[in-house]
Amino acid sequence: MREVFHQSLEDVQSRLVEIADLVTVAIDSATRAFETSDVALAEEVIEADQVIDDKAVALDELAIQILARQQPVARDLRIVVTALRVSTSLERMGDIAEHIAQLTRMRFPERAIPKGLKGSFTKMGELDVEVARTLSELLRTEDLALVETLRGLEEALDELHLKVFEKVLSDAWQGEAGATVDATLASRYLERFADHAVSVAKKVAYLATGDWSVDTDSIAVIAEATEIAEAGAGN
């Protein structure tokens, strides 16, 4: 029974990584499709999103099963709770890739990227792919140095997001309303993607340390709760 339990816990972690890897593929394809107006690639992203959604639901089910059947404590409990809290964010990141692919498809055969913004969007796309890869690596290794890497990427994306607005609102902007809508939505999506990743990263930090928040005042209650449970489990 114990062995089965540890297998299913490993399963939880490997499934989280698997979903993060799928999200990485999705954002990589979606941003490339957006940049090159590749509608076939955009269609692929839209279709593949269902797989991410299904895998997130299946992971939630597994996590709830483990809670119900095996009543994990301490680090095991943290793994299960983290999976429940992270799966939704990963699913949302997949949705964002899908939204970018939908923008591409909607505008085809015209370019989805408005004139004058190609450089900004290419850079934002590259950063988001880096965000997804780093997040996958963080889930795989629990190397908390990567949390800082993700924060840095998020800040860079925030700056680019603001620059897009500056351009759109400048006198030099000649885009029509359609181009303005596209630029607003795409920039917002690309920026949100990194927000979700940072939110996941905080939860992984909790998984690794048992400390609720690495960046704000340390909240000892969780560590205390798991310690109590740990002590109780010895009975």
Next chain:
Amino acid sequence: MREVFHQSLEDVQSRLVEIADLVTVAIDSATRAFETSDVALAEEVIEADQVIDDKAVALDELAIQILARQQPVARDLRIVVTALRVSTSLERMGDIAEHIAQLTRMRFPERAIPKGLKGSFTKMGELDVEVARTLSELLRTEDLALVETLRGLEEALDELHLKVFEKVLSDAWQGEAGATVDATLASRYLERFADHAVSVAKKVAYLATGDWSVDTDSIAVIAEATEIAEAGAGN
């Protein structure tokens, strides 16, 4: 010990309702501030969002504590898991109210609502307040008829969202790029708000029924898991 346990479970549910009520106040104030360019009210919403965030974190902590200390099963387990999965969405709904308030503040003393869209945005705001109230009521009563009410509201918001885009992209649209950006963001926020509510509603349906998804194929695994745990708990 049992009595303490049941008190903390009731506490979980009442805290969910409390957060949903705060979100209702936030979206009500935010949409009114947006409509009337009331920057003082917008500031209130922005300030109050921290309370929602803090309460969501505190609820997560309580839920994890209960999992660690009391290893709940069956319906009790579902309550705790639902709290963990719902708190994030409620927090996001609060964030959306804050974003709308920020739009209002950013444009002040000018109107945040672009010309020609006042009717659409007033209607969307009213519907979002209705969404928040219905969600609160659903969390309080677990009356699953309200899930359908929420779906209806979400559909109405989707339609209004599309109409905003139609107007912005029509030849009659005379807004400058700034107005187009504002309309795009505000409409997207107001539409997303209902999406989150429906996502919460699905999780509440799981809480009430033990069935994972009310709208897709019924997944029996959760009910099975909780039954097994329930049977095991008799030992």
